[in-house]
Amino acid sequence: EAQVTQNPRxxxxxxxxxxxxxxSQNMNHEYMSWYRQDPGLGLRQIYYSMNVEVTxxxxxxxxxxxSRKEKRNFPLILESPSPNQTSLYFCASSFSxxxxxxxxxxxxxxxx
Amino acid sequence: ELxxxxxxxxxxxxxxxxxxxxxxxxxTSDRLYWYRQDPGKSLESLxxxxxxxxxxxxxxxxxxLDTKARLSTLHITAAVHDLSATYFCASPHSGSRLTFGxxxxxxxxx
Numbered sequence: 702e703a704q705v706t707q708n709p710r711x712x713x714x715x716x717x718x719x720x721x722x723x724x725s726q727n728m729n730h731e732y733m734s735w736y737r738q739d740p741g742l743g744l745r746q747i748y749y750s751m752n753v754e755v756t757x758x759x760x761x762x763x764x765x766x767x768s769r770k771e772k773r774n775f776p777l778i779l780e781s782p783s784p785n786q787t788s789l790y791f792c793a794s795s796f797s798x799x800x801x802x803x804x805x806x807x808x809x810x811x812x813x
Numbered sequence: 814e815l816x817x818x819x820x821x822x823x824x825x826x827x828x829x830x831x832x833x834x835x836x837x838x839x840x841t842s843d844r845l846y847w848y849r850q851d852p853g854k855s856l857e858s859l860x861x862x863x864x865x866x867x868x869x870x871x872x873x874x875x876x877x878l879d880t881k882a883r884l885s886t887l888h889i890t891a892a893v894h895d896l897s898a899t900y901f902c903a904s905p906h907s908g909s910r911l912t913f914g915x916x917x918x919x920x921x922x923x
Contacts, residue, residue, distance in 0.1 A: 734911065743817075743901060744856075744913040751909055759910055791855065798909040801846065801858035 703728045705805035707792050713811045714782055722777045722808050724792030732795045733775040734759070734802065735767065737788040744791065749798075750775055782812040815840045815906040819914035826892050827922055834887040834917045836902035845878050845885040846903045850916070856901065860887075892921045 705726045714720055726733065734749040736759075746759030750769040764786055766778040775794075779786060789809050793802040816839040826832050836845065847859040860869045862878035862885060869876050873896065875888045885902055897920050903913045 732909070736913075741915060743915040744903075746911055746913075749909060749911075757909065760912065793856075798905055798911065799844065799863070801861050802911075804848075804855045804857070806855050 703803070705792055705794055705803050707790075707805040707808050709808060710806060711809050713813065715813055716783055717781050720779050720782060720810075722779075722790060722792075722810070724775045724777065724805060725773050726775075726792075726794040726803070727773065728794060728803065729772065730794035730796055730803075731772070732797050732800075732802075733769065734793045735765070735775070735777045736791045736793065737761065737786075738791060738807075739788050747777070747790075751798075782810075784812050786810065787812050815904060815910075815912045817902060817904050817912050817914040819900075819902060819917050821917060822915055823918050823920075825920045825922060826889075828893055829891050831891065832889050834889070834900055834919075836885040836887070836904075836914055838883050838885075838902075838904040838912075840904075840906055841880070841883070842904045842906060843880055844905060846905075846911075847876050847885070847887055848901045848903065848913075850899045850901065852898075859900075887917075889919075892919075894921050894923060897921045 735747040736744040748767040750756045792805040795802040845862045848856040860876040865880040867878045899916045
């Protein structure tokens with residue numbers, strides 16, 4: 702089954718404790734992207750990747766890091782999480798930015 | 814900076830009625846995407862509009878794109894309860910980036 706998976710689905714952590722949210726897709730997509738969703742703000746793009754070892758900033762990259770060492774994986778790293786990073790995070794992938802994106806199930810992160 | 818604005822943000826309508834959701838975007842783009850999100854769920858793609866004048870229909874939903882006016886519409890015909898969801902439009906820019914609108918929360922009442 703074609704899908705985008707994210708782990709964990711729910712995470713409660715404390716300020717400053719490094720964490721990684723994993724994202725994996727099995728559709729051989731080149732384009733992958735991370736978004737955060739906050740009430741009233743829609744989805745905002747954090748980082749995206751056009752291919753292996755090619756990543757770039759979206760609209761709200763501050764406080765986040767990503768890597769793309771393999772085509773299928775695109776982890777989101779929060780080196781020192783803060784409460785303003787409490788949000789619902791979605792990973793998405795597609796063949797290219799021109800195509801529809803397939804979204805993962807979401808990760809709800811709470812930073813206390 | 815690209816802005817994508819949807820209106821209305823909240824829409825409550827009766828079953829059987831028609832309505833249109835509007836999506837305006839601020840910079841030149843030749844394509845536009847519509848997504849649907851059910852409560853507590855992820856997003857799924859509804860329409861990919863790839864050129865000026867593009868029109869796509871799926872069931873009771875029809876989307877169109879006017880790149881000159883920088884406007885896309887999502888028209889709902891004879892609404893049914895199953896269409897209750899949040900609808901997002903999204904516009905690509907700067908080559909590979911994607912900006913979403915705030916979303917329109919649609920509630921269809923019996």
